[in-house]
Amino acid sequence: MAKTRIRTRMLAAAATLPLLAGVAACGSGGDGGSSGAGGSEVTFWGWAPGYEEAVAQYNAGHQDAQVKFEKIVPGSKGGYAKIFAAVKAGNAPCLAQVGYESLPSFVVEGAVQDVGKEAAQYQPQYGEAAWNAVKVGGQVYGIPVDMGPMALYYRTDLYAQYGLKPQATWEEFAADAAKLRAANPNGYLSVFNPDDPWWFAGMSAQAGGGWFGTDSKGWKVSLASDPGTAKVAGYWQGLVDKGLVKSEQSYTPDLYKDMQDGTLAAYPGPVWFSAILEQNAAQAAGKWAVAPMPRWQGGTNSVGNDGGSSTAVVKGCKNTAAALRFANWMSTDAAAVGTLVEKAGIYPASTSGTSVPALAKPSAYFGGQPIFDVFKQSAAQAAPWSWGPTMTQTASDLTDAFGAAVASHGDLTAALGTVQNKTADAMKAKGLTVTTG
Incomplete structure (x- = not known):
């Protein structure tokens, strides 16, 4: 590694x-x-x-x-x-x-x-x-x-149907999201889960982001001011606002139904999601595959971790x-x-x-692909990341703020500001020295 x-x-x-x-x-x-x-x-x-x-x-x-x-x-x-x-x-x-x-x-x-x-x-x-x-x-x-490590899960049948290939960049991903919606008003390239802060953290890490840091004076919280996080929030905000991705709760029967019936064609997710997909979307066996995560143009060749x-x-x-x-x-x-x-x-x-031999085994669910080959590459390119001392509270606040923003057609970036302030307050309540920005 x-x-x-x-x-x-x-x-x-x-x-x-x-x-x-x-x-x-x-x-x-x-x-x-x-x-x-x-x-x-x-x-x-x-x-x-x-x-x-x-x-x-x-x-x-x-x-x-x-x-x-x-x-x-x-x-x-x-x-x-x-x-x-x-x-x-x-x-x-x-x-x-x-x-x-x-x-x-x-x-x-x-x-x-x-x-x-x-x-x-x-x-x-x-x-x-x-x-x-x-x-x-x-x-x-x-x-x-x-x-x-994260990678791109995608439906090989749907990608073939719409003339797509695994996207090399997030810019291509957005363009293909529009292409698929134009071809099928009932389908989406992917989904935004407002209730999954760990996924959002992995995406932010890939963009060079960071929410927490420390120095000799104490902790610094920068959810709202971090450029990488802002890039990710703005990107998914645009896709949600234009109706190019579906917004729905993570790890729910509705999500798994969409992954089986062809409503969703792709999902950027962590390695362990492979087991969840196989267990909850059995009817789509043989249709899913795994490709490297899309990258940011001009960005580092890095991948985020989720979990x-x-x-x-x-x-x-x-x-x-x-x-x-x-x-x-x-x-x-x-x-x-x-x-x-x-x-x-x-x-x-x-x-x-x-x-271990289990990592080299072809997966019947993923059409015979040895999917861990992709995740091995992602693991070798993992981006640096730091967690804060009140992550349970931060995650809960981020879930609430993003959920409210999506429901009311609000601003994800503004939601980050709310979470940053609540996180700083929670840390100060534990006696920690905290600055923001």
Whole structure:
């Protein structure tokens, strides 16, 4: 994997982050025990498909160091709140699945612990971007599992019908959106999902954008003033205003219906969307394919990421060595990574993981195409990106603001200003020093 990837540019000294009062380390009710491997048991909370099977594989081959997996609801749907509550109560697990976008929030909340010294032995097994994704303020909080490189999903039958080919640039994409609408008033080239802030972040990253930064004085929030983000907002604003793309909620039966019946011909999305598409648009099997993301004319040859998770070490874990040993195993063992690829459609974060046989398999759903070849290229061109410490709130505010803007034919750029102000206020409420602009 190339060394120019997502870089998590957080606080220069994480020790200066004020932690929330009342967040206690795990006591005797937590995941206690020796930090050594012998006879230890580690508890792991997560939700992604394939995790439970990977844990079972580990337990079968490591009788002296077992992992107890507990499935929780996805983080944004309550899983993170459960972890925070468990930390405060002193009965948290040793390990938890934490999305990269939420890791800074876990640091601010005092819910994870620095394991940089213990984890250093595993760093050579990951690319620079993957390892930086589990770092905040120079400290390491877990082991990376996967990355979320984006690509263009497209219907080969519809592209052939309308005389299109996978678009090399976003300018071509807009022109083809108009061409398709002219040919079929009931069809659209693609869709804009106002309720998917992570997708919008990936698009902004590709355009050279950035929402958060830090310096010696604290945090800077620039959702409204960042040129790359403004470019993306203006681009999709134009497509929505002209009726050239459909606006609808993400990950809904209506969206999947449109992806099956020919209403939508393309979708720029992350690698893991391949599994979602296959599961929810089965009637379109053999019709979808994957191509590299369109690029901005005159821009960098970069691609954004949407998603990716760490196996984070939760505050108070006493089995740190055993926890990290398992976490690294799950991200590097060929059988375990293969399980995660097949069950969850992940793109592995470890360098060895990118060579597992499951990634080379032709996909029957995608017409026999080995789609991970495209995502491997995207992963090598990933744009740098930093997340902020209140992303759950930021994501919620962005969803509300974009939804209102689309519903009222309003301005996405103005919505970004609203979200920027709310984000700055939320960060200040945590005692952080924040500037905007």
